[in-house]
Every structure is written in structure tokens, then in C-alpha cells.
Amino acid sequence: MQKNSKIIAFLFFLFLGYFIFITYPKLELISGFSAKNVASAHFIDNRSLELIEKSDNDFDVIGWATNQINESEKSATATVLGLKERKAIYRQGLGATLINDNFDVTKPYEVPRRNLSQNKLPFPYGVLEPKDTSFSNIDYAKLNKAVANAFDANGEDDKRTRSVLVIYKDKIIAEKYLTGFNKNSIILGWSMTKSITGTLFGILQKQRKFDIYKPAPIPEWQNNTRKKITTNDLLHMNSGLEWEEEYDKISDATQMLFHDEDMSRTQLLKPAIFEPNTHWNYSSGTTNLLSGILRKQFKTHQEYLDFWYSALIDKIGMHSMIVETDMAGNYVGSSYAWATTRDWSKLGLLYLHKGNWNGEQIFDASWAKYVSTPTNTSNGKYGAQFWLNAGGFYPDAPRDMYSCNGYQGQKVYILPSQDLVIVRMGLTGDSKFDFNGLLSGITNSFKK
Incomplete structure (x- = not known):
């Protein structure tokens, strides 16, 4: 014994x-x-x-x-x-x-200057509540059932949806929130932030201030094979740079997000292990490198901070949004934008309208096609900082659908052929939540 x-x-x-x-x-x-x-x-x-x-x-x-x-x-x-x-x-x-322990909390810092003036127009172009609109081609019973099915029944905790918003022809046709959340709740988009970061390059390109097809403006790369990498390659996640995007262990991604002072340099320091445009590899480090490239386009740090809001976020009325910074003052363009569900939908609407926001062209219409065209070697699932359905990942959704995707199932779906934007925020991703069922339930509510 x-x-x-x-x-x-x-x-x-x-x-x-x-x-x-x-x-x-x-x-x-x-x-x-x-x-x-x-x-x-x-x-x-x-x-x-x-x-x-x-x-x-x-x-x-x-x-x-x-x-x-x-x-x-x-x-x-x-x-x-x-x-x-x-x-x-x-x-x-x-x-x-x-x-970390080296961070000086007493050091003065700059903050973005916001233009929070609000139009007295109905949503999505202003702060007024949307006008009640009924469409004869929608079966609202089916639509509401599809949306309700996205939420847990009493006593369940599997789907973990916090909000679903469906917009058709700029009108809200369905909106539902988990108890404790509402239209004013500000929710982390995680990697949906990447689509914000990518959009800023489209705006700079429209302003003729940046050429994405030129080699990335990174001095450290100019004396080695990485000098061939273009900003276009970075936007498409096929730079050929080494990167490990894993979250259940110590990896490049977790090291960057939870240790590094300057997240814009984590990917920059990695070696090239493939030729550009030959190997697709999803990398949050690449998007933060893009944020660092954006920072260098401005003479001052203040201009960089302001640009994200003045050129895009506040321009389209996403006034609830806040993009968080790292210790070095870079926007964490890979992961840390927060906004209400309605404000997240505005990014989808901007792309649905090919860059036109209530009559003002924010980026060229060709940019919407650019981001929704499949990246080489991605098997039709990725464009330029947007996810695609070109490869049929969601078999019952239109192939022209593309989306902003974030950890734990944050989604802004853009369906050009159906004039729809669908937002789902929650705590479960594709492995546990039936997004195909949600999408098909919503699209099937439209009468043939």
C-alpha cells in the first residue's frame, strides 16, 4: 500500500x-x-x-x-x-x-483629433433613427426567424451571439441584441480592424499619395531579397515573409500582441522564406507593418493619428469607433478597433457602394474590386485585407460575397448582388457557429 x-x-x-x-x-x-x-x-x-x-x-x-x-x-x-x-x-x-515595466506612464502623449459633428439624417448617414421601411419582396417572418436562430435559447451558451444587424438598400430590416447589449454597445472587432487598415491605402491611392505596386518603403529591406516585396504583396498576405499566426501557444502573433513595444516592426524583422506572390500566409504582423508604413507617410505623429479618423472613420460617421495603439504609438491595425454594431455596418455599406458615401467618393470604385479579387494561392478565400467567398467556403451564400472577419466570429458581410450588409458580433467563430445557416436563412427570406 x-x-x-x-x-x-x-x-x-x-x-x-x-x-x-x-x-x-x-x-x-x-x-x-x-x-x-x-x-x-x-x-x-x-x-x-x-x-x-x-x-x-x-x-x-x-x-x-x-x-x-x-x-x-x-x-x-x-x-x-x-x-x-x-x-x-x-x-x-x-x-x-x-x-511593460519600461513604459513611462507620465510621458505626455498625442491623441487623435476627432470631428464628431453629426448629420441630422436617418441612419446610416446621420444620427437619426432609420425610417420604417417595408419591402414587399421580403418574408419578414423567415427573416426574423433566421436572425433569432443566431442567438442562444434560454439556458444555452453555445452560439454566444451578441448582435445581428441586416441592412438592405441602406435600410435596417432586422436588428437584434443579446440581453445586456444594445445599439450603443461598443464591441471589439478583432481582425476586422485589418479591413480598416487596408482601406486607408485605398484612400491614399485615390489621393495619388501612394502607389501600392511599388516596393514597400522599408529601408531595412533594400539590401536583401525582401526589397522585391511590394505593398500590394503585403495587402494580399503573400509577401513570402516568415510568420506564425497561432493563439494557443507562444507564437509570432502572441509575442507581438502581448510583448512587443512596437508592433509595426515584428513582421519587418522576419526573413523571406518564399518569393513574393507565391505563398499566401495570414499574418497579423503584416497588417501592423502596414500601419507602420502608413505612419511614415506623414510628417508628424499627430497627422498619422488624425488621418485614420478624418479620412475614413469619422468621415463615414463611425463616431463610436476607437482604434487602440501600442506602446510606441502605432495603431494596432491588425486587431484593436472597437465600435457599435451599427458603426461596423457602415464600413460594409461603404464597400457595398464602391467607396461612395452619401455622394462623396472616399476611395475609387476600383478599390472595392481590388480587395474582393482573390489573392494568388489563397484558394479563393482571401483578397486584400478582406475574406472572400469566391471559393465557396459558405456554400449557400453568393460567391461575390466578401467580408471583414475577426476572432470569435466578428463579421461584416458584404453581398453586392443582393444589396445586403449583414453584421454578426459574438464570442464563437466558424468552428462552432453556423454562419452558412445564418446567411442562407437571411438570403432565403427574399422572395424569388
């Missing part, structure tokens, strides 16, 4: 040692993710710590973190089993930033 107890104890400590060996390096990522998410959700959307821990941070190992909010200094801290404390601070105008 005593011998068996010793064997069990030995195996327990062996397992414990293995567990610590495997898990300990991840603790800083866990506490970093948790602190950043708590600070953002609380100070941007005013969510309680209880709600954040029950919903936003309740998955996988993130739930191991212990979190605290400091209201007076507008910060959040997190630890795991009392270890690896990480801190995120909130700054008005810049959102929450995960910081």
Missing part, C-alpha cells in the same frame, strides 16, 4: 512538473490578454469586471487569470496564480494599451 502511494505521489509530481514546464511560459500571455481585455471592455464599453470575466474572458486558460480594475488610474492588472502580473492602461482617445 505504501509503495503504491509513493508511485502515485511520484506520478503526481511528475505530471505537475510537466504541467508547469509546459504552461509557465504561457502565464505572461494569459495575464497579458486578460489585463488588456479587461481594461478595454471596462473603460471603452463600461462593462463590469463580473461581466467581462463571465463572458469576454471565460474561455480556455484565460479564465485562470485574477483581475483587478483601478478606477482612479484607469488601469487593469491580471495575474495567474499570483504570478506574472501584467498591466494595461486606458488613455482617452487611444484606448487601452498593455504596458
Whole structure:
């Protein structure tokens, strides 16, 4: 009996040692993710710590973190089993930033200058409520059922949808929110932010201030094979640069988001392992590199901060949106834009109308075609900072559909052939949520 107890104890400590060996390096990522998410959700959307821990941070190992909010200094801290404390601070105008011990919280900083003037027009072009509109070609019972099916029934917690918005011919035809969320709730788009970043290059190209087909303006690449990489290659995610986009382990992506001070340089420093335009590889580092390229197009940091809002975000009335910055002051163009569901839909509407916003051409109509044309070697699933359905990933949705996609199933679908924009925000992605069913349910509600 005593011998068996010793064997069990030995195996327990062996397992414990293995567990610590495997898990300990991840603790800083866990506490970093948790602190950043708590600070953002609380100070941007005013969510309680209880709600954040029950919903936003309740998955996988993130739930191991212990979190605290400091209201007076507008910060959040997190630890795991009392270890690896990480801190995120909130700054008005810049959102929450995960910081390290070297970050000087007393250093003055610039914030974007916003134009929040609002048109007295109905949604989507102004702040007034949309006019009630009924279309004879829509079966509203079918439509409402399709939207309702996207949400969990009482007692369930599988679909985890927070909002669904359906817009047809610029009119809201369906809108539903999870209890506790509403049209004013500001929700993180995660990688939908990439589509914001890419759009800014379309705007610069229309202004004849940037040529995406020239080699990327990166001095560090000019004396090696990377000098052949164009901004067009970067926009299409086929630069050939080394990158690992994994989130359940220490990878290039997690290292960048939860450790690096200057996220615009993480991809820049990677070697080329393929020729440009021969190998598609999804990379958040590439989009943050694009944010760094954007920054260098302006004489001052203030101009860079302002451009994102003056040229696009506030221009189309996405006044709830905030794009967060890293420690070096770069917008985290890969991942950190927050906005209401209605404001996220405006990006989709801008593309549905090929860059025209209530009579003003924000980018050339050809840019919408550019971003929705399949990237070489992506098998029809990716364009230029947008995801595509050209390869039929959603078999019951139109092939001309393209979308902004984000972690945990944030979606803005653009359906040009049906004059539709569909937004879904939530906490489950394609592996757990039936997006094809949602899309087909909505499109089938239109009478033939």
C-alpha cells in the first residue's frame, strides 16, 4: 500500500512538473490578454469586471487569470496564480494599451483629433433613427426567424451571439441584441480592424499619395531579397515573409500582441522564406507593418493619428469607433478597433457602394474590386485585407460575397448582388457557429 502511494505521489509530481514546464511560459500571455481585455471592455464599453470575466474572458486558460480594475488610474492588472502580473492602461482617445515595466506612464502623449459633428439624417448617414421601411419582396417572418436562430435559447451558451444587424438598400430590416447589449454597445472587432487598415491605402491611392505596386518603403529591406516585396504583396498576405499566426501557444502573433513595444516592426524583422506572390500566409504582423508604413507617410505623429479618423472613420460617421495603439504609438491595425454594431455596418455599406458615401467618393470604385479579387494561392478565400467567398467556403451564400472577419466570429458581410450588409458580433467563430445557416436563412427570406 505504501509503495503504491509513493508511485502515485511520484506520478503526481511528475505530471505537475510537466504541467508547469509546459504552461509557465504561457502565464505572461494569459495575464497579458486578460489585463488588456479587461481594461478595454471596462473603460471603452463600461462593462463590469463580473461581466467581462463571465463572458469576454471565460474561455480556455484565460479564465485562470485574477483581475483587478483601478478606477482612479484607469488601469487593469491580471495575474495567474499570483504570478506574472501584467498591466494595461486606458488613455482617452487611444484606448487601452498593455504596458511593460519600461513604459513611462507620465510621458505626455498625442491623441487623435476627432470631428464628431453629426448629420441630422436617418441612419446610416446621420444620427437619426432609420425610417420604417417595408419591402414587399421580403418574408419578414423567415427573416426574423433566421436572425433569432443566431442567438442562444434560454439556458444555452453555445452560439454566444451578441448582435445581428441586416441592412438592405441602406435600410435596417432586422436588428437584434443579446440581453445586456444594445445599439450603443461598443464591441471589439478583432481582425476586422485589418479591413480598416487596408482601406486607408485605398484612400491614399485615390489621393495619388501612394502607389501600392511599388516596393514597400522599408529601408531595412533594400539590401536583401525582401526589397522585391511590394505593398500590394503585403495587402494580399503573400509577401513570402516568415510568420506564425497561432493563439494557443507562444507564437509570432502572441509575442507581438502581448510583448512587443512596437508592433509595426515584428513582421519587418522576419526573413523571406518564399518569393513574393507565391505563398499566401495570414499574418497579423503584416497588417501592423502596414500601419507602420502608413505612419511614415506623414510628417508628424499627430497627422498619422488624425488621418485614420478624418479620412475614413469619422468621415463615414463611425463616431463610436476607437482604434487602440501600442506602446510606441502605432495603431494596432491588425486587431484593436472597437465600435457599435451599427458603426461596423457602415464600413460594409461603404464597400457595398464602391467607396461612395452619401455622394462623396472616399476611395475609387476600383478599390472595392481590388480587395474582393482573390489573392494568388489563397484558394479563393482571401483578397486584400478582406475574406472572400469566391471559393465557396459558405456554400449557400453568393460567391461575390466578401467580408471583414475577426476572432470569435466578428463579421461584416458584404453581398453586392443582393444589396445586403449583414453584421454578426459574438464570442464563437466558424468552428462552432453556423454562419452558412445564418446567411442562407437571411438570403432565403427574399422572395424569388
